[in-house]
Amino acid sequence: MSTTKLFEPYKLGPITLPNRLVMAPLTRNRAMPPGMVPSPLAVEYYSQRASAGLLITEATQVSQQGQGYQDTPGIYSKEQVEGWRKVTDRVHERGGRIFLQLWHVGRVSHTSLQPGGGKPVAPSAIRAKGKTFVNGQFIDISEPRALELSEIPGIIDNFKRGAANALAAGFDGVEVHGANGYLLDQFAKDGTNKRTDAYGGSIENRARLMLDVSKAVAAEAGAARTGIRISPVTPSNDVSDSNPQPLFDHIVDGLEALKLVYIHVIEGATGGPRDNAPFDYASLRKRFTRAYIANNGYDFELANKQLAANAADLIAFGKPFISNPDLVERLKKGAPLNAWDKATFYGGGAKGYTDYPSLEQAEAAE
Template sequence: MPGLFDPIRLGDLSLPTRVVMAPLTRNRAAPRQVPSELAITYYAQRANPATGASLIITEASQISQQGQGYLDTPGIYSDEQVAAWKKVTDAVHAKGGKIVIQLWHVGRISHNSLQPVGEVPVAPSAIPAKTKTYIATGFAPVSAPRALGIGEIPGIVQQYRQAARNALKAGFDGVEVHAANGYLIDQFLRNGTNHRTDAYGGSIENRTRFLNEVMQAVVAEVGAGRTGIRLSPVTPANDASDSNPQPLFNHVADELGKLGLMYVHVIEGATGGTRHIPFDYEALRTRAKAPWMVNNGYDIGLAQQALARGQADLVAFGRPFISNPDLALRLRTGAAFNVLDSKTFYGGGAKGYTDYPALA
């Protein structure tokens, strides 16, 4: 069976290893949600496949201003944002790396101050989330949302399509649709957040309709071989819940399996927390019929075990990549990791972002 440092064909991409950098929100975008000059350095530092990631998945990037839920997160909907991202992708490619952008709409996980002209956030149903977000004054409770009208939904699907088109214009090797962690697509999927009675609510088939429309639009725009998706079937992140997630996500995987995707990226257990929440991921993997990327608390031993057992094709590492731009080299050689400074996770400048040292 393959190991972490063996090559893999991933849709339209060929990767020399199976080490992936997971999306990591860092809240350092410039005004107008434009990726900063520091982002060029940050991603380039991690882009050499021999020492860092064979594939980088960017921080989540909103498809519209309405899709923004946190202060200073980048977008992929304006010409200025596209031009700034092009500098990032050029720098990654110069190091021999591959990079895809994660397409994001947060839905109800937002705040009036981040929305166009102070509007309220949108969601499948007008159910406030019991969580906080990050705004100009610090962490604050999210604002109560309004339910999307059925006539608004096609416009959001079109925004995903346009964002995917913009991603290729910006030089990305592909896109990852963010359908995890209690954000808009996940809110449509789960019956804890979707109480609709129209064609987008009620049955599993109806609750998965929005996801299917988004995926079909993105695949039609950039091709299945450049389209991935992220799922988190049982995470409680952002007040997400479903009364019976196994049949729901089995159906999701069945639909995804018809598309021939670049990969399916799954967060096992609770995002950033315990992995040990009962769920049959193997049922999803066999249905999805795509390279299978696993995520959540993986170290070298657990990663190699999952690959050897055929339970994964790639492994995404998150926080270790924050403090170790040369994470793959450290995993391969057993070198110690840099100490992670949690105070610099969100916002700020170079400190805790581009100043972590690589091995000599």
């Protein structure tokens, strides 16, 4: 049995995590239409994985406008709050800790998902080269429109309301989704933001919405219960920046000033190579004095290496948690991992969602 730092407790704000494994947010497209409410299967899915040091939910839209994919859950209606309450109650019954990830997709959407069939919104009217998931298939993203300056306070308020609703649903905290080419990331990066107002142009202006949202959410949920996910160099959803190092150094300086409890950093290309573009993640680590969650392509060996080098405090695992509800125990025992079934990642029912066997179940079946 391993005795590495990965299985040591960690104090995350007011919460003590029993280990340093974080279940990364993983979109699974199984919310119940028409209200985009978490299903009873979601209750079982998250509670099965409650042994993680921290669970972070799938990305959860703060408004209908914030939805970009079929059957993703929201946190803006009474029914959604009640649905999520069933999840948090079960996770807590099993001794787990869970944060909800607050999401607005921005331009990564389709008119069929938008209020009144309108255009998705973006910092600038630049269409993303990519696909979204609608009616069981991947289709082209719709052309967006640029947000009016007068609309931005409403976006910030939606995130703030989402944080309040998350706490009402029993979550231990919230994570602002500032990564992977969604709205806040679109504003931050100069490839997608061509604005000439207070939210465009300079690094300070482009970072403004991410920091404004983080400030509003922290004011609502408490900074000690607010984290954020960022992805400095991922090309996901057709985003890019001409000079990401000073941009994200500035962003992290702002997050440090807000005293957020963690930054959750996707190192490299989301779901792809860790070295797709040069970037000094150690610079972010030095600038931020609370928890650094490292993400992307981590296995047991790399997690141990980074923790031993003090390059991270917590390690987020994604796909391994999909197929291994008891990932913590399997890694502790050096047991083999279940292989994941990519065909069942997005949409469907229990298959590939709640039916992966635990180690105990697998051994009993032998």
